[in-house]
Every structure is written in structure tokens, then in C-alpha cells.
Amino acid sequence: MKTRIFLGMAIASLFLLVLFSGCSSKRQVGLLMDSFAQERWAKDKQIFEKRIGELSGQLLFDTANGNPDRQFEQARKLLESGVDVLVIVPVDQYQAGKIVKLAHKHGVPVISYDRLIRNCDLDFYISFDNLEIGQLQAEYLTRVCPKGKYAIISGPTSDHNSMMIKTGQLNVLGPYIDRGDIRVVFDRFVSRWDKEEGYKLMKECLKQNPDINAVLVANDDLATGVVNALEEKNLAGKVWVSGQDADRLACERIMAGKQVMTVYKPIDNLATSAAELAMKVAQKSAVPSLNMSINNGMYMVPALLLQPYVVNKETIKLTIVPDSTIK
Numbered sequence: 477m478k479t480r481i482f483l484g485m486a487i488a489s490l491f492l493l494v495l496f497s498g499c500s501s502k503r504q505v506g507l508l509m510d511s512f513a514q515e516r517w518a519k520d521k522q523i524f525e526k527r528i529g530e531l532s533g534q535l536l537f538d539t540a541n542g543n544p545d546r547q548f549e550q551a552r553k554l555l556e557s558g559v560d561v562l563v564i565v566p567v568d569q570y571q572a573g574k575i576v577k578l579a580h581k582h583g584v585p586v587i588s589y590d591r592l593i594r595n596c597d598l599d600f601y602i603s604f605d606n607l608e609i610g611q612l613q614a615e616y617l618t619r620v621c622p623k624g625k626y627a628i629i630s631g632p633t634s635d636h637n638s639m640m641i642k643t644g645q646l647n648v649l650g651p652y653i654d655r656g657d658i659r660v661v662f663d664r665f666v667s668r669w670d671k672e673e674g675y676k677l678m679k680e681c682l683k684q685n686p687d688i689n690a691v692l693v694a695n696d697d698l699a700t701g702v703v704n705a706l707e708e709k710n711l712a713g714k715v716w717v718s719g720q721d722a723d724r725l726a727c728e729r730i731m732a733g734k735q736v737m738t739v740y741k742p743i744d745n746l747a748t749s750a751a752e753l754a755m756k757v758a759q760k761s762a763v764p765s766l767n768m769s770i771n772n773g774m775y776m777v778p779a780l781l782l783q784p785y786v787v788n789k790e791t792i793k794l795t796i797v798p799d800s801t802i803k
Contacts, residue, residue: 502534503758505751506559508550508575509539510567510591514669514697515723517565520590520747524563527751533758542668544571551575555582560758563587563750568634569594585757589750592636594773600757601770601779602750604741606637609784610644613718616737616786617690618652621716624689627662627681629702631669631694636772638665638694641720645692661685666698674701682709690716696726696738703734722787722796730789740787740795749780 505528512518521537528535536554540547544567551562555578562579564586566572573596576586585599592601617626628645631638652658662681666673674693681688682705693699699719706712712734719726719738729735756763768779787795 502532503561503755504534504536504557504559505754505758506551506554506562507535507537507564507589508547508554508562509537509565510547511539511541513542514695514721515725516721516743519743520565523744523747524751527748528755531751531755533751533755540567542567544568547572548575548578552578555579555584559584561585561587561754563589563754564593565589566591566593569636570634572596587750587754587757588777590637590746592770592772592777594636596772597775598772598777600753600763600766601772601777602746602753603637603779603781604746604784605781606640607644607647609720609739609741610641610646611648612644612739612784612786613641613692613720613737614645614648616788617692617716617718618648618658620736621690622652623657624659625661625685625687626658627678627685627688627691628660628664629674629677629681629691629693629698630663630665631698632667633665635669641694661688669695669697671697671701671704674698675705676701678702678705679708682706682711688715692718695720696723696735697721699729699735699738700725703729707734720784727787727792727796730787730792733789737786737788740785742782742785745782749782753780 509517525535536559538550547567562584564572572593576593576596576598579586587600588598590603630642649658662685664677691702693702696719699717702717703712706715717735719735722738722740726735726738766778766780768781769776770779785795
């Protein structure tokens with residue numbers, strides 16, 4: 477009888493051991509984001525988290541609210557908790573290199589999400605082709621406004637995407653500038669991706685150049701501020717304005733004729749691809765070949781760059797409405 481009881485207890489103990497070891501064997505993915513200041517980032521997180529769950533992973537998440545020092549501390553805590561991989565939307569492209577260095581000390585690989593981390597031995601980068609985004613913006617504006625005065629309002633210099641977008645814009649504008657058809661009369665970087673920054677700079681631009689013809693604006697949040705400033709001067713719809721992200725307000729402005737275009741980046745594709753890559757890395761599985769390598773100033777980083785799309789009044793229903801991430 478005692479033998480049966482002992483055997484039963486042993487089997488039960490073995491069952492519990494298997495059960496709990498199965499629970500603890502879930503791969504842990506750490507996701508650190510800059511902030512939710514822009515509409516799109518909540519979608520990124522939601523889609524990423526859903527896919528991690530579908531792949532039987534566990535997500536550990538934090539957001540730095542624009543503070544690079546806070547992001548470093550959040551990374552340290554996640555690494556000490558034992559995450560298998562770290563996915564980062566860096567607050568600052570350079571300071572985040574310290575996170576990569578710390579992660580590697582813990583033997584944890586790092587994926588840079590949508591924004592490149594510079595000057596470090598980064599493991600992977602996944603984003604859209606930001607050079608192409610700038611080219612798409614400038615190509616569209618030069619078609620509708622091939623001559624005149626242009627303003628360029630770029631994102632913060634702490635974000636490598638800002639530099640790539642502007643490079644793409646200037647690649648297109650160059651021949652027009654050389655011919656004298658286009659004059660760039662106002663050219664500024666903002667300190668953060670924020671509509672108030674766009675508003676402030678557009679007010680400054682209009683004081684100096686009330687007859688401005690077109691504004692190359694890096695993203696839709698900035699474009700919100702730009703259009704608000706134009707509306708105060710009764711110029712909304714009379715000055716060509718670009719954007720990026722295809723957020724709800726930008727789509728409404730496009731339909732109302734106050735913004736001529738935006739660049740749509742299917743967030744579902746980005747977040748899903750990033751989650752799948754993160755789980756492959758966490759499981760130490762073979763990672764499929766990525767389509768690019770990006771020089772981050774120190775290292776050629778394996779990268780997956782996805783395709784962005786132009787959205788205007790004619791194409792908005794074809795590109796935006798069918799996507800479940802757009803509400």
C-alpha cells in the first residue's frame with residue numbers, strides 16, 4: 477500500500493515538474509518602445525504582442541516616454557529578468573548603443589525596430605526603406621509643384637530615419653535645385669516627432685516666406701502642426717504638404733484637400749515580421765536570409781526593409797481602408 481502511495485506521489489510530482497518546466501520554457505521577448513505619442517505605435521505593440529502569443533512566446537514590455545536614460549534602465553531590468561531577445565524602438569539612435577553592449581554581455585541578441593541603432597554591433601534591423609520614403613514624398617511634390625519655393629521640415633536628428641528620409645528627398649530635389657526651378661528657402665529639423673514642433677516651425681517659415689509653395693514634411697504628426705499653421709493664414713489646401721504614416725487625421729486632411737499625400741507603411745507587415753524574427757532568434761532557430769545589410773556606422777547589420785506606398789485622394793480607399801490596422 478505504501479509503495480502504491482509513494483509511486484502515486486512520484487508520478488504526480490513528475491507531472492507537476494513537466495507542467496511547470498513547460499510553462500517556464502516559454503521564450504521571453506523583451507520589447508522596449510520610445511513612447512505612444514504618435515497614433516501608430518499602439519498598433520505596432522498590439523500586433524507584435526498578438527503574434528508573439530500565437531507563436532507561444534511571452535512578451536515583456538516597457539516604454540521610455542522619450543527618455544533615453546529610462547530606456548537603458550528598462551533594458552537592464554529586462555536583461556536581468558532573463559529575456560531571450562530584446563527588440564528596441566530606440567529613443568536615441570546613439571545612446572541605445574549602450575543597450576546593445578549590455579545585452580551582449582548577457583548573451584542576448586538585439587533587434588532594432590523601425591529605427592536604426594548606430595555605432596554598435598547590432599544583430600538585426602527591421603524597418604521600411606526610409607530612403608525610399610523620402611524619395612516618394614519628393615517625387616510626388618515635384619510632380620504637382622515642379623517650380624517654386626520649398627520648405628523641408630525633418631524629424632529629430634536623434635532618429636536615423638530622419639536623415640535617411642531627408643537624403644531621399646534631396647536625391648529627388650537635386651536636379652530641380654540645380655536648374656533653379658526649386659528653391660529650398662526653409663530647412664529645419666525638429667527636436668521630437670510632435671505636432672507642436674511642426675506648428676512652431678511652419679509659423680516661423682511663413683513669417684519669412686508667406687508665398688511658400690510646398691512643404692516636405694517628414695511625418696503626419698508634424699504635418700498636423702504644419703497644416704494648423706497654414707489654416708491660420710488661410711493657406712491650407714493652397715500649399716502642397718507631404719506626410720508619412722497614413723494616420724487617421726492625415727487621411728482626413730487628404731480627403732479634405734489640405735494635405736496632398738502621405739506615405740503608408742503597413743504596420744501589420746512590420747510588427748508581424750519583427751515578432752516572427754524575434755521568436756526565431758529567441759529559439760535559436762535558423763533565421764531566414766534578410767533582404768539587405770545596413771551600415772550603422774560600425775557594422776553591416778542584417779536588415780529586412782519593407783515596401784512603403786504613396787497614398788493620395790485617389791488611392792486612399794485601395795490602400796488604407798482594406799487594412800485592419802487603420803480605423
